[in-house]
Amino acid sequence: xxxxMTILVLVLTxxxxxxxxxxxxxxxxxxxxxxxxxxxxxIAVLPFDTAQKWLFIDSKPxxxxxxxxxxxxxLLKECIDNYNPDQERQxxxxxxxxxxYKLDKKNFIIDLSRYKRQYIAAINSQGEKEIWxxxxxxxxDTDWKKEIIEVMDGGNCYFNLKINLTKGEYYExxxxxxx
Numbered sequence: 001x002x003x004x005m006t007i008l009v010l011v012l013t014x015x016x017x018x019x020x021x022x023x024x025x026x027x028x029x030x031x032x033x034x035x036x037x038x039x040x041x042x043i044a045v046l047p048f049d050t051a052q053k054w055l056f057i058d059s060k061p062x063x064x065x066x067x068x069x070x071x072x073x074x075l076l077k078e079c080i081d082n083y084n085p086d087q088e089r090q091x092x093x094x095x096x097x098x099x100x101y102k103l104d105k106k107n108f109i110i111d112l113s114r115y116k117r118q119y120i121a122a123i124n125s126q127g128e129k130e131i132w133x134x135x136x137x138x139x140x141d142t143d144w145k146k147e148i149i150e151v152m153d154g155g156n157c158y159f160n161l162k163i164n165l166t167k168g169e170y171y172e173x174x175x176x177x178x179x
Contacts, residue, residue, distance in 0.1 A: 016018075037066050042115070044145040048122045055132050059122035062129055068165055071117065072131055075163045077171040081108050087156075110156055110175075116144060128166035135159050153179040 036045065048061040065070075091108040106114070115135040124130055136149045136169065137157035151158050158176040163169070 015028045036064065036069060038069055040145070043119065045119045045121070046146070046148065048120050052120075055120060056122040056124060056130060058125040059130070062121050062123045064119065064121050064131070068121070068129065068131070069119075070137045071165055071168070072133065072163055075165075075168065075170045076111065076133055076161070079161055079173055080112055083173060083175075084109050099108065106154055107178075116149075118144065118148060120148075128164055131165060133161050133163060151176065153177055 038045070045064055048056070048059065050060065067074060087108040087110070091103060091105055095103050112135075114137055116137075116139065118134040120132045120134075122130055122132075133159070134149060136144070136151075136154075138154075139149060140151070142149060149158075154176045155178045157173050162171050162175040164171070
């Protein structure tokens with residue numbers, strides 16, 4: 001009877017410790033959560049390809065966690081909150097000087113609710129987790145959940161930046177120009 005009770009307790013302990021953990025091994029052996037809490041209608045997490053030398057130099061793939069995604073959103077919002085006031089001033093100056101241009105403020109100001117996003121994560125050579133965030137208004141009928149959206153021009157409908165999660169910093173904000 002004691003032996004059966006011991007086995008039952010052991011089985012229950014193993015089952016309880018595994019509950020709620022949705023982890024799978026990726027092709028490089030890194031464990032990753034399969035239950036990222038993201039809005040997949042607006043955000044896609046794409047895999048980092050080491051052949052993408054232009055993205056992150058001397059880096060390797062890494063999985064994102066829900067905590068990482070929360071920090072990405074916070075830093076992305078901070079970046080845009082810092083970017084928009086200057087754009088607001090430019091819009092006002094040009095619009096005041098040339099009211100006949102009939103400018104649209106949305107071509108100056110970034111409202112994150114208008115954008116779909118792609119995230120690519122990597123660990124750099126210093127062991128820091130970095131994310132490339134690619135934002136866009138138009139997908140040009142591509143499978144944006146699998147292919148990187150890259151366009152020339154397009155104005156502020158297309159922009160990207162990098163976020164260093166380890167340092168809690170954003171950098172290299174690049175907003176496309178108008179042709």
